[in-house]
Amino acid sequence: MSTVKLTINGKAVTAEVEDRTLLVHLLRDQLGLTGTHVGCDTSQCGACVVHIDGRAVKSCTTLAVQASGATVTTIEGIAKGDELHPMQAAFRDNHGLQCGYCTPGMIMSAIDIVHRYGGNLDEDTVRAELEGNICRCTGYHNIVKSVLDAAGRMKVAAAAE
Amino acid sequence: MSVEGIGASVVRKEDKRFITGKGRYVDDVRIHGMTYAAFVRSPHAHAKVKRIDPSEALKMPGVVAVLNGQQLADDKVGNLICGWMIHSKDGSPMKMGAWPAMAPETVRFVGQAVAVVLAESRNQARDAADAVVVDYEELPVVADVRAAIAPGAPQLHPEAPGNIIYDWVIGDEAATDAAIKSAAHLVSIDLINNRLVPNAMEPRAAVADYDAAEDHYTLYTTSQNPHVARLVLSAFYNIAPEHKLRVIAPDVGGGFGSKIYIYPEEMVALWASKKIQRPVKWTADRTESFLTDAHGRDHITHAQMAFDKDHKIVGLKVKTHANLGAYMSLFSSSVPTYLYATLLSGQYVIPNIHAEVISVYTNTTPVDAYRGAGRPEASFLVERLMETAARQLKVNPAELRRKNFITQFPYQTPVIMAYDVGDFNASLDAAKKAIDYDGFPARKAKAKQEGKLRGIGLSCYIEACGIAPSKAVGSLGAGVGLWESAEVRVNPVGTIEILTGSHSHGQGHETTFAQVVADRLGISIGQVAIVHGDTDKVQFGMGTYGSRSGPVGLTAIVKAMEKVEAKAKKIAAHQLEASEGDIVIEDGQFKVAGTDKAIALPMVALAAYTAHNLPDGMEPGLKESAFYDPTNFTFPAGTHICEVEVDPNTGKTTFINFVAADDFGRMINPMIVEGQVHGGLAQGIGQALLEGTVYDDNGQLVTASFMDYTMPRADDLPSFNVSHTTTLCPGNPLGIKGCGEAGAIGSSAAVINAITDAIGNDNLVMPATPVRVWNAVHAKQAAE
Known part of the structure; x- marks a missing residue:
C-alpha cells in the first residue's frame, strides 16, 4: 500500500492505495468521482481522460501513485458552479453526445486540444486529434462541431479575461 | 410548432448530467457490503470440463466464494433460451442446444464461463479467478460456417445433427425458378456479410442485491429492456417470481442490440447474491465484452x-x-x-x-x-x-x-x-x-x-x-408481444410524469417524449418528466430496439394522453359550466372555444385531486395508462x-x-x-x-x-x-x-x-x- 497526496478538482486529497491501483479506480472507487469512465482497459477509447497538471491523460493507464503530488482535474471539476465550461455547453448545444459514456473523456480531451491549438483548429485537425477517443453513438459529426464551436467560445472567454 | 413542441430541435434535457459527470451507470452503483465477481472463462473453443479446483483460489485474500455450473444446475437455475421459434422447411422445429449460464460439462466458445469468484475487491476477485484450476479435454473445433456443415465436421450439440439449427424458406420457389429460367438477363453474386462486435462504449455490468428478509432481489443492469429481463429471469431462469425481482436499467451507455439479451453473468450475479447473502457486482472488461456480448451479422x-x-x-x-x-x-x-x-x-x-x-x-x-x-x-x-x-x-x-x-x-x-x-x-x-x-x-x-x-x-x-404487431409476430414464432405501455400522471400542481416502457440508452427520450406531451398541452418541456428503466416504477414495457421507441413507445404515450385530456376536459367543462365539446387545450389552458373563459392545467389537476367539485360519479385523480399494439x-x-x-x-x-x-x-x-x-x-x-x-x-x-x-x-x-x-x-x-x-x-x-x-x-x-x-x-x- 502507498499513500498518495494530490489535488483533485481544487481539493487536497490523501488516500491509501494498493501500488497497482490505477488512477481511474482511485477516482471512481475510492473518491466517488464516477464521471470518469472505463471503456477499454487498453488505452484506446479515452473514456477515462482526465487532466493531470493541465494535460489530458488516460487515467486507466496511469497508476494512482504516479499522480501523487499532481493536480488532477476531472469532468466534475471544470464547470464554475452552475456555469458550464464552454466545452460542456458546446457539446450540449451541438448534440455532441448521445449515451454520454464517452462524453467526459471526450470533453476533457477536447479542452486539451483547444488549449494546444488555440484558435487554429479546423475540422481535419480536430478529427486527427480525437484519434484517442472512441464514440460509438454519434459518428463524431456533432462532436467535431462541438469542439470547433467551443474553440470559438473559449477564445472569446479568454479574450474577456 | 411551438419552440419546444413537435418538430423543434430542442437541446436535450438529459445532457446536463452527462456533460457534468453526473450520469449514473451500473458500474457507478455501490451498495454496502458489496462483493465483486470475476468469471473463470474457457480458453478453449470446444472442450470437456473435467475438473474445477478452487482450492488455491479460496485461500487467497478477500475471497468469499467460488461457485460453478454444477451448483447452478443443482439449484435448478434454468438454461438460457431463444425466444423465437423458427421451423425448418420440413416442418421440424429449430434445434436448440442447452446453454447453461456456467458450463458444468462442455464449453463451446472461448470465453464461456465455467466458474465465478466472489471477493471483497475487484482485483482480489480477478487474482483468484486466475488461480482457479480447470482441467479441460480439448475437442475438435469448427469456427466457420462452411467447416461446420461439411460432412464429418465436429458436432457441437447432440440436438442439432450436422450443426444445422434450421433450414428455413420463404417465398415461391417454383415461380422464382421459372422467372429466372425465362429471364433476359441474370445477375449472380456471392457475398459475405462480415461479423461485427457491437461495442457499446459502456461494457455490460450487473449489481445484484438479494434481501433475505423479503426474499427479494434487485438487479441493476445494462439493459435496453428491463421488463423483458425481469420476465425472462422469472419465467425461464427460475431466479425469482416477478414480484420478488426488481430490475433497474439506469443510465445505459449505448446498446445497439447487444443489451437486449439476458446474459449468463447477470443471472449468475443474482443467484450468487442469494448464495453468499451479499450484494454482487460484475463489470465486463473490454475483452470480456468482445468474447461474450452477442455479435452481429455473419x-x-x-x-x-x-x-x-x-x-x-x-x-x-x-x-x-x-x-x-x-x-x-x-x-x-x-x-x-x-x-x-x-x-x-x-x-x-x-x-x-x-x-x-x-x-x-x-x-x-x-x-x-x-x-x-x-x-x-x-x-x-x-x-x-x-x-x-x-x-x-x-x-x-x-x-x-x-x-x-x-x-x-x-x-x-x-x-x-x-x-x-x-x-x-x-x-x-x-x-x-x-x-x-x-x-x-x-x-x-x-x-x-x-x-x-x-x-x-x-x-x-x-x-x-x-x-x-404482436399478433403478426406471434404467428411468425415470437415468444413475446411487441406492444408498448405508458402511464401519464398529472400531479396536483400540474406537472406531469410520463412513465414509459421504452428505455433510453442514448436516444434522448427524456427530451423527445416530453416534446410530444408539451406540444399537446401547450406547456414547457420543463414541466414534464420522463421516467423509464425501473420495473418498480413503470407498469410494464418491451423496451427499446428495432427503432420502436418513436412509433410504438411514443404512440402508447399519446394514447394515454388522449385519456388524460378527455378526463381533464370533463373537469374543465364542469368547472367552467361549459359543454365538454367546447373545451380546447391551448397554452396550458383549457379554454371554452370562442370565449375568454379558461382554466389553467394546474387548476384542473388540483380539482381532480381535491375532488371537491367533480362531475357526478367521476373518480378523483388525473392519471391514465395505455397499452399500444401497432397495426x-x-x-x-x-x-x-x-x-x-x-x-x-x-x-x-x-x-x-x-x-x-x-x-x-x-x-x-x-x-x-x-x-x-x-x-x-x-x-x-x-x-x-x-x-x-x-x-x-x-x-x-x-x-x-x-x-x-x-x-x-x-x-x-x-x-x-x-x-x-x-x-x-x-x-x-x-x-x-x-x-x-x-x-x-x-x-x-x-x-x-x-x-x-x-x-x-x-x-x-x-x-x-x-x-x-x-x-x-x-x-x-x-x-x-
Whole structure:
C-alpha cells in the first residue's frame, strides 16, 4: 500500500492505495468521482481522460501513485458552479453526445486540444486529434462541431479575461 | 410548432448530467457490503470440463466464494433460451442446444464461463479467478460456417445433427425458378456479410442485491429492456417470481442490440447474491465484452436477380448461411429469417422472391441482433445486386433503380411485408441533388488526371421497424408481444410524469417524449418528466430496439394522453359550466372555444385531486395508462450516396462526400433524428471499411480488443450531408417511422458500391481495408 497526496478538482486529497491501483479506480472507487469512465482497459477509447497538471491523460493507464503530488482535474471539476465550461455547453448545444459514456473523456480531451491549438483548429485537425477517443453513438459529426464551436467560445472567454 | 413542441430541435434535457459527470451507470452503483465477481472463462473453443479446483483460489485474500455450473444446475437455475421459434422447411422445429449460464460439462466458445469468484475487491476477485484450476479435454473445433456443415465436421450439440439449427424458406420457389429460367438477363453474386462486435462504449455490468428478509432481489443492469429481463429471469431462469425481482436499467451507455439479451453473468450475479447473502457486482472488461456480448451479422450468401429485356426485375433467389455461434441467443433465430428475408424486395417491384436460410452452430460467440438486425444484410444484398446489375447491363445505376421502384402504396411484397407508404423517387432525387450526381463524371475525370480513382455508389434502402404487431409476430414464432405501455400522471400542481416502457440508452427520450406531451398541452418541456428503466416504477414495457421507441413507445404515450385530456376536459367543462365539446387545450389552458373563459392545467389537476367539485360519479385523480399494439411495421426508406477516392498505390479509400436522404415520416426532434443517422452511418461505414471479426481455426477470437478490432475513429469518417423527405406513416397517430437503424442499414452498400465503382472490380470483401482494396485494384490491372 502507498499513500498518495494530490489535488483533485481544487481539493487536497490523501488516500491509501494498493501500488497497482490505477488512477481511474482511485477516482471512481475510492473518491466517488464516477464521471470518469472505463471503456477499454487498453488505452484506446479515452473514456477515462482526465487532466493531470493541465494535460489530458488516460487515467486507466496511469497508476494512482504516479499522480501523487499532481493536480488532477476531472469532468466534475471544470464547470464554475452552475456555469458550464464552454466545452460542456458546446457539446450540449451541438448534440455532441448521445449515451454520454464517452462524453467526459471526450470533453476533457477536447479542452486539451483547444488549449494546444488555440484558435487554429479546423475540422481535419480536430478529427486527427480525437484519434484517442472512441464514440460509438454519434459518428463524431456533432462532436467535431462541438469542439470547433467551443474553440470559438473559449477564445472569446479568454479574450474577456 | 411551438419552440419546444413537435418538430423543434430542442437541446436535450438529459445532457446536463452527462456533460457534468453526473450520469449514473451500473458500474457507478455501490451498495454496502458489496462483493465483486470475476468469471473463470474457457480458453478453449470446444472442450470437456473435467475438473474445477478452487482450492488455491479460496485461500487467497478477500475471497468469499467460488461457485460453478454444477451448483447452478443443482439449484435448478434454468438454461438460457431463444425466444423465437423458427421451423425448418420440413416442418421440424429449430434445434436448440442447452446453454447453461456456467458450463458444468462442455464449453463451446472461448470465453464461456465455467466458474465465478466472489471477493471483497475487484482485483482480489480477478487474482483468484486466475488461480482457479480447470482441467479441460480439448475437442475438435469448427469456427466457420462452411467447416461446420461439411460432412464429418465436429458436432457441437447432440440436438442439432450436422450443426444445422434450421433450414428455413420463404417465398415461391417454383415461380422464382421459372422467372429466372425465362429471364433476359441474370445477375449472380456471392457475398459475405462480415461479423461485427457491437461495442457499446459502456461494457455490460450487473449489481445484484438479494434481501433475505423479503426474499427479494434487485438487479441493476445494462439493459435496453428491463421488463423483458425481469420476465425472462422469472419465467425461464427460475431466479425469482416477478414480484420478488426488481430490475433497474439506469443510465445505459449505448446498446445497439447487444443489451437486449439476458446474459449468463447477470443471472449468475443474482443467484450468487442469494448464495453468499451479499450484494454482487460484475463489470465486463473490454475483452470480456468482445468474447461474450452477442455479435452481429455473419452471413454467407449466394443470390441471383433476374431481369426482363426492359430491365425490369422478374425474380430474386437467395441462399444464405447464417452463423449463430455456439448457442442460440435470445432473438437470434429471428434475425436471419423474419428480420432479413422479409426485406429482400427492397424498394422494388419484384414479382417472385425465394430465400432459403440455413442457420448453423459454430464454436464462436453467439450472434444476435445488432443495429439493424437482418435488415442491413438484406439491404446490402439487394443494393449490391442492383449496382452490379447496372454495371453488367451498362445502364445508369440510379435509373435502373428508378425503373424498378415501387410507386403504388400500399404494396404487398411476396415476402410478407406490406409497405404502407413511401416516395422512393423523392429520396433518390434529394440524394442525387445533394451530392451533385450528374457532375460526377467530370469529377472522376479530374481525379484521374491526379492519379486517383474516383467512385460513386448508391444504396436505396428500405427497412421495417417499429416492431411490431404482436399478433403478426406471434404467428411468425415470437415468444413475446411487441406492444408498448405508458402511464401519464398529472400531479396536483400540474406537472406531469410520463412513465414509459421504452428505455433510453442514448436516444434522448427524456427530451423527445416530453416534446410530444408539451406540444399537446401547450406547456414547457420543463414541466414534464420522463421516467423509464425501473420495473418498480413503470407498469410494464418491451423496451427499446428495432427503432420502436418513436412509433410504438411514443404512440402508447399519446394514447394515454388522449385519456388524460378527455378526463381533464370533463373537469374543465364542469368547472367552467361549459359543454365538454367546447373545451380546447391551448397554452396550458383549457379554454371554452370562442370565449375568454379558461382554466389553467394546474387548476384542473388540483380539482381532480381535491375532488371537491367533480362531475357526478367521476373518480378523483388525473392519471391514465395505455397499452399500444401497432397495426403494422413502419417502413423508413431513403437513398444513401457515397463518393470516394481510392489511391491505387496504397489502396487507401478517402471519403469525398456521403449524403443520406431519409424518409422517417414526422420528426419530433430533427437534431436528435440526425444524430441517430450520423451514428448509424458510422456503424455501416465501419462495417464496410474497418470492422472485421477474426477467428482463427482454433476458434480463438483474434480481434478481442480495441487494439485489434478497428472501431471507427473521428479521422476515419467524413462529416455527413443528411437531409429528409417526408411521407407520414399512416399506421400511428404521430406519423413516425423510426430512425434508429436506417443509417446502419443503408450505408455499407453505398460505400462498397462506390469503391468497386472506383476500382472497376466487384470482387471486394468487407471490411474493405487498404490491403484488400490494393489487391482488388491490382487483380483488375493484372486481368487487363
